[in-house]
Amino acid sequence: MTLYMPLFRACSTSRALTQLHAHLIITGLHKDPLASTKLIESYAQMGPLESSKLVFDTFPKPDSFMWGVLIKCYVWNGFFEEAISLYHHMLIKVTQITSFVFPSILRACSGICDLGIGQKVHARIIKCGFESDPVLETSLLNMYGEKACLRDARKLFDEMSIRDVVSWSSVILSYVQNGQARQGLELFREMVMEVLEIDSVTMLSVAEACAELGFQRLAKSVHGYLVRRQIESDDESLDSSLIAMYGKCGDLCSAEELFDNVVYQGTSSWTAMITCYNQNRCHQEALDIFVEMQDSKAEPNAVTMMGVLCSCARLGWLKEGKSVHGFVIRKSVDPENNLLGPALIDLYANCGNLRDCLKIFDTTRDKQVVSWNMLISGYTQEGMSEEALMLLVQMQLQGIVPDSFTLASVLSACGDICFYQLGSQIHGYVIKTGSLNEFVQTSLIDMYSKCGYVDLAYMIFEDAQQRSVVTWNSMMCGFSQNCNFVEAVSLFDQMFSNFLEMDEVTFLSVIQACSNLGYLEKGKWVHHKLITHGVGRDIYIDTALIDLYAKSGDLRMAWRVFDIMLERSVVSWSVMIGAYGMHGRIDAAILLFNKMVESGIHPTDVTFMNILSACSHAGYVDEGKSYFNSMLKDFGIEPTSEHFACLVDLLSRAGDLSGAYRIINSMPWPVDASIWGSLLNGCRIHRRMDMIKSIQQNLVNMEIEDTGYHTLLSNIFAEGGDWDEFKVVRSKMKSTSLRKVLGYSMIEINKRVHRFGANDKSHSRKEICS
Template sequence: MTLYMPLFRLCTTLRAVSQLHAHLFVTGLHRDPSASTKLIESYAQMGTIESAKLVFDHFPNPDSFMWGVLIKCYVWNGFFGGAISLYKKMMCSQAHLTNFIFPSVLRACSGFGDQDIGREVHARIIKCGFESDSVVETSLLSMYGEGGSLDNARQVFDGMSIRDVVSWSSIISSYVQNEQSSEGLRMFSEMIVKGQEPDPITMFAVAEACAELGLLGQAKSVHAYVVRKEIQSNGALDNSLIAMYGKCGDLYSSDVMFDNIIHRTTSSWTAIITCYYQNGCYEEALHAFVEMQESNVQPNVVTMMGILSCCARLYWLREGKSVHCYVIRKAIDPECDLLGPGLIDLYANSGKVKYCQKLFDTAEEKHILLWNMIISGYARKGLSKEALMLFVQMQSLGILLDSFTLGSVLSACGDVCFSQFGLQIHGCIIKTGISNEFTQTSLIDMYSNCGFMDSAYRIFDEDQKRSTVTWNSMICGFSQNGNSVQAITLFDQMHSNCLAMDEVTLLVAVQACSNLGHLEKGKWVHHKIINYGIEKDTYIDTALTDMYAKCGDLEMARRVFDTMSDRNVVSWSAIISGYGMHGEVETAISLFKQMVGSGIKPNEITFMNILFACSHAGYVKEGKSYFRSMMKEFGIIPTSEHYSCMVDLLSRAGDLDEAYRIIRTMPFPADASIWGALLNGCRIYRRTDMVRSIVGDLLDIQTDDTGYYTLLSNIFAEGGDWDEFKMVRSTMRNTGLRKVHGYSAIEVD
């Protein structure tokens, strides 16, 4: 039989193995245990586990080694459940157990995810006296670590008499894979202190730990250790170091590492593309993908996930479609099982909801990721009701929810103020125990959007592990609901407790100062923005411009605006509004012309600001011109606010008949603000005749604006129409409205 062993190594195809099997059968050598064992192994290597099992089944009284080889072959091919079943049959067959069996069985338990069976096998190992075998111990360590049983893994590790580099690597990897990277790094330090030299696999796990913790200094030390100890950097370690620097935000070092790789594989290119994506350098990631194609290196599914995400973040629909075609042409993911969520994200970001639905409907396997992506896609595009209907459909199919599902649904509830459904989702979170930072923050956002600030604050107050995102969510909720004082109070708490702040924290603080008119506090926040080294950000600069303008410091508002390198339509609208509210209409008009000249198209808010400026300065001709150009040149349909500005402009100028004509020709009924603008003009120019002619329209208005009723009653009183005066005042009393007294506010240091 020894003569045939080299022949097995020469069999590289299934046909060759079958021919050798036939020859052994004809010569009767198939009865030799060694021959049958090699046949089992050869068939398994060809991927035909069924043939391997047939050889085993036809062999009388297989020994322990043959059982072990078949179990190992099942594990090779990913049939973990089958491997465990074979182990149980072996136990029933009374076959003699050897230490060779247990590493494969433990690997099967790990792959199958059944810790209970793993513990039973562990008990059998102890009973057989193999618990001191180094290979078995390391397999036990890996099984417990991969299953998340870190206490058991550590117990096995501490009980090992001899700890080699494999066992150290295994325990370090176990901690890192179970989100305890700090403990993994501590174990690495202990390993070095005890004189055990690490290998590339150890350093791979250590690099991953540094990446997860974002420790750039530690990451550089790990890289230096690899270089100093001349640890042979295989491809996996190089790629891990690239990813490590990327997650730590050091793209320069990632680039240097990548440039030093001579033979760049798919994994190398994928690592650098992922680094660019994670750091927001989407265009650089796409450029790297083009270079990868020019280098004739084929991408894999993970590569394409990153590329699709880059196109989605950039809103590059055309390029995204090209990538989609490339995926189809290269058959990278024929069933779109893995790339489906990325494609839905791409089309959802570009507003192509029908494409998303088509991809979802044609997917053969609708897994949780696919459901999550389409629900979040609908929610992001304002199709909240459709998102909630999908969620209901998902639940009716019995698909298990996760935190991302619940967070997306809560976002949809908040957008449409569907608080009752949101309460049910809150109950579901409590019932299922799916509570983490994402769900807690989503609950705060949902309750805030629905106006239930007490509920939002209760969740915030009960959260013992508040992150920066949680604080931001609560501060933003207060600010958006008109509770800017509470928003500033929370911001001050963050600062006094030395908690980490980011761009969003400072942005919301500036907006709260703007709402309150707190100039000195706004300056203090601006000072902190500079001290924290926050990079120039369009959103923050726009908020600062708006804050300074609303607080009366127009010079500082203009200075911030002029230093902005990237101005969008919101930035221009803010500075135009600032000059308009301070009566400097000529400057506001000049800025509007500069904005259009720079190629930025004004939006509804821009026109509302310029019309407001014209209204309060009496620029009737200019106001009419902007109102016409809004529709004819820019295709913007006027809203109630725009009509209100126009009616106010004409009413202030005394052209009440034209103002009334505009109200009558509006495509929708006039609200209290529009009638109020006309009423104010009637009072100024004493047009009681017009008030009498429209009194029916005025009294039909349903509003909680006490100013409207007060103005109307005062007009009736001034004209001596006391019956109408009493009727308006009676309406106010019956609806529970009271005249709001005027007040002034000052800022106290």
């Protein structure tokens, strides 16, 4: 039989193997166990397993080794359940079992979600007396590690008589892959003290552990250890892992330096560098290095293209993304979109192209949960929440079980349309299925806050076992959305006093809360902490600071923040224009508006609201009319009811009540109460009692519930001495349960804000104001 072994190695096609099989049958050598075993293995490597199974079934009495080879072939091809079924049949047929069978069957146990079978196999190993076999011990370590049974894995490892580098590497990898990187590194430290010859496989796990922890200093120490010990891998896997490690630690310089010094820059290294740039939000650089990759001999794979598509998606570059999509098709990187389907859906969704999203989704043959998630997320981001929820229904009808990402997306959709009933049902499903992780908890907080149930959101926040900066930010935003600004500031104080991680969103949220409360001193303190914490300034934070200082009366500081901004959006300009208008600096507001237009910034409807409001309060009638007329003519912005209200307010304050009335009658849509209120206030200022009756009738027909307009109307009658009409208005307010909202003032003393209402005797320091 040994004469035929080279012939097996020479069979490069299934046809040649079939011919050799026929020859073995003719010569009778097919009855030789070694020949049949080799046939089983060769058929499994070349094609379907039916031929291997046929050879096995036609052999008279297969021994344990032949059973083991067939089981190994099934495991190679990913048929884990079939392999386990063969193992159970073998136990019935064969009395003497060799240790060769067990590594394959343990691998099959790792591939299915049934730890119980793996434990039974472990018991069988002990029963057969193979528990001290180093190969089987390592296989058992791998199985327990892959099934996240770290306690069993560690117990087995501690009881091993001989612990070689393979077993150490296996147990370290088990800890790292199950989210316990610190324990994995501690085991590595013990391994070093054992003075073992550490190989590149071990260092792959160590590099991954450093990456998970994100400790830059530790990452450099590990890299230094590799250089000192001259540990290298036969391929580029170790270099790629180190690049990925530096990327997750945020050390782009070290990653770039290592990449530039790699001897062989293969696909893995280029892909790791692209991923590294994406993780650090350097998406432009990721695309640049992909272009460089095209000039090298390295061929991109599906993982490479996933990173490139991610870069295009994050940048919102639809044109470039379509070019990359065309490249993928030409190169046949992933013909059936099984791997790149989700990335392509994400690209088109981020660029607002939902039609192409659906095309990609429909052409994906194997629609896994990731593809559904990307499509649902795309619809949610585009504000099509109802369609996103319908996709969830379709997904469940297809038998796809939603994961935490799915649940988070649909909860966001429920929050966007205030669909509290469905959101609470999904909450129940989350509890029932045990899917309540930090990601889903944050989405629940966001959903309940948007639906107005901030108390429920806070209950979830309080019960959360782990709170990341995202969880804290979500709760702060929830409080602010529901006008609980004091609670939002209190949460920030808790984060600060407990030395918790804070990012740009944290500071943005607390600055906005201080702005709404008028907490100037607190806002200044937060501004100081923003600088000392080294949080990167961005356009949103600077704009929020301008708004804070402007609303709190510190116009000089608002201008300083605006003046030193490296980049200004139209929102920044609009807020600063509004700040000048708020403080009566109309000339400065107009000058700034003109400067904005000259710099190429296109004003928005909010910008015009601010400049019109400024003109209204300063009595700049001609300028206000000019800006209103230029909205549509010069900038293509259709005036809304709010802009008409500003114009009516401008004319009414200036005494042109007839002009204001003509504007109201010329409006292309029904006039709301705010516009009639502006005209009503103008009549009060200029004592035009002759127009009051008609305005009153229009307000009565609207049946508005806002007490402000009724209060203004009653005050006008009181000032004019018409007490009968005064009583009528007040009587109507009483009959419809409308109560006048009491005015109040706030003053900040020693970083504490005090509120005083009209005729309020409840404050502890009321005697100071008396």
